[in-house]
Amino acid sequence: MSFKDLKLNRPLLRAVAEAGYDNPTLVQEKSIPLILEKRDVIVSAQTGTGKTAAFALPILQSLFDSQDAPKKGKQVKALIISPTRELASQIEENFKTYSSYTNLRTGVIYGGVSIEPQKEILKKGLDILIATPGRLLDLHKQDYVNLDYVETLVLDEADLMLDMGFIDDVKKIERLCTKEKQVLLFSATIPYKVEQLANSILTNPERIEVAQNSSTSKNVNQFLYFVPKKNKIELCLHVLRNTIKGNIIIFRRTKFGVDKLEQTLLKNGYKVTSIHGDKSQTARQEALDSFKKGETNILIATDVAARGIDIDNLDAVVNFDLPNIPETYVHRIGRTARAGKTGMAYAFCSADEKTYIQSIQQLIHLQLDVVDDHPYPLDPKAKPEVHKSKRTGSKHKKGRKSVASKKKKKRWY
Numbered sequence: 001m002s003f004k005d006l007k008l009n010r011p012l013l014r015a016v017a018e019a020g021y022d023n024p025t026l027v028q029e030k031s032i033p034l035i036l037e038k039r040d041v042i043v044s045a046q047t048g049t050g051k052t053a054a055f056a057l058p059i060l061q062s063l064f065d066s067q068d069a070p071k072k073g074k075q076v077k078a079l080i081i082s083p084t085r086e087l088a089s090q091i092e093e094n095f096k097t098y099s100s101y102t103n104l105r106t107g108v109i110y111g112g113v114s115i116e117p118q119k120e121i122l123k124k125g126l127d128i129l130i131a132t133p134g135r136l137l138d139l140h141k142q143d144y145v146n147l148d149y150v151e152t153l154v155l156d157e158a159d160l161m162l163d164m165g166f167i168d169d170v171k172k173i174e175r176l177c178t179k180e181k182q183v184l185l186f187s188a189t190i191p192y193k194v195e196q197l198a199n200s201i202l203t204n205p206e207r208i209e210v211a212q213n214s215s216t217s218k219n220v221n222q223f224l225y226f227v228p229k230k231n232k233i234e235l236c237l238h239v240l241r242n243t244i245k246g247n248i249i250i251f252r253r254t255k256f257g258v259d260k261l262e263q264t265l266l267k268n269g270y271k272v273t274s275i276h277g278d279k280s281q282t283a284r285q286e287a288l289d290s291f292k293k294g295e296t297n298i299l300i301a302t303d304v305a306a307r308g309i310d311i312d313n314l315d316a317v318v319n320f321d322l323p324n325i326p327e328t329y330v331h332r333i334g335r336t337a338r339a340g341k342t343g344m345a346y347a348f349c350s351a352d353e354k355t356y357i358q359s360i361q362q363l364i365h366l367q368l369d370v371v372d373d374h375p376y377p378l379d380p381k382a383k384p385e386v387h388k389s390k391r392t393g394s395k396h397k398k399g400r401k402s403v404a405s406k407k408k409k410k411r412w413y
């Protein structure tokens with residue numbers, strides 16, 4: 001099937017061709033006709049499948065066709081809600097690419113940066129608005145956003161949105177739009193709570209599934225290192241010196257772990273940058289830009305911070321900490337070996353992560369190649385290291401956290 005068969009108009013076909021897309025991807029083939037028919041849809045598809053264009057192209061086509069995109073007095077007709085700032089700005093870039101031969105105007109608003117420039121953008125008028133939930137509600141409250149004209153509402157990465165605690169915000173936003181709007185829900189997975197949300201805000205939706213990926217690409221060479229937890233940083237330095245070359249993403253479980261590894265690699269002269277949920281928006285964007293431009297070749301990230309980010313040309317993925325959810329391993333290493341290239345994936349497994357590696361191997365129906373000849377082997381009989389608290393005495397005394405302070409606990413990702 002070609003984009004012409006999907007009945008896209010000329011300005012869009014031209015932009016898509018210039019973006020280098022020859023044919024629609026599966027999720028585009030399935031979604032675009034239904035979205036053009038104004039149906040509500042639930043699409044389960046992961047990043048990398050072309051899902052952004054799957055909703056952006058039909059939205060642009062419908063807005064273009066209605067030919068009421070005057071320069072002045074524009075009203076938001078399409079609203080896209082995204083859980084993270086990086087994803088929001090990536091979606092905006094895609095809309096701008098596809099709409100370059102139309103007079104439709106796209107803008108993005110998200111938290112973590114100054115609100116004033118965003119007010120200016122809104123004042124000028126937009127056809128398409130991409131937003132993270134908190135900043136949208138904030139600007140709506142201040143009367144800078146009018147959602148009375150929204151014809152299509154998109155919830156992107158709905159599962160992540162709910163995991164991040166945005167359920168009430170999303171429901172509120174939905175109620176602020178008109179009742180008659182079309183709702184498109186995109187999610188990597190459809191757990192029960194996404195299903196519940198869909199039931200409450202979608203009308204007679206059509207379901208589209210792009211096969212869940214439980215297999216890893218044959219083009220990724222996967223290696224497994226057993227290593228004591230305390231030697232993982234040394235092992236990482238060892239493989240960076242001797243084995244891994246090119247553009248590398250290293251996954252760690254916590255923000256603290258990301259920072260610690262970054263400091264060590266910087267001290268050892270590597271060009272490295274990092275992203276996690278505690279960094280300011282500007283710092284996160286700068287980190288991504290420096291990696292995409294090639295100023296740095298190692299990016300250290302937590303899963304949530306890296307989710308949905310489109311990074312091409314990866315040579316290797318390092319699973320410094322193994323994920324406890326086996327599908328996460330598949331997502332991580334799916335970032336290499338895209339578009340027919342070959343890639344490398346390395347997993348560092350300590351004694352307490354052995355059950356994780358078993359579940360991963362079961363899921364992907366593959367035994368990973370174990371690398372034995374490295375300087376930090378794990379004693380096969382080693383027991384998981386248990387962290388003992390140094391504190392003695394009553395746990396009810398000082399140092400115990402109150403309910404109020406637990407509530408203030410920061411996100412870990």
Ligand code: AMP
Nearest residue numbers: 021023024025047048049050051052053
């Ligand atoms: P997404 O899943 O939306 O994050 O898209 C992943 C990547 O695929 C992005 O870099 C898009 O530019 C690219 N892409 C989207 N649609 C197509 C297509 N039909 N052909 C080739 N690349 C595409």
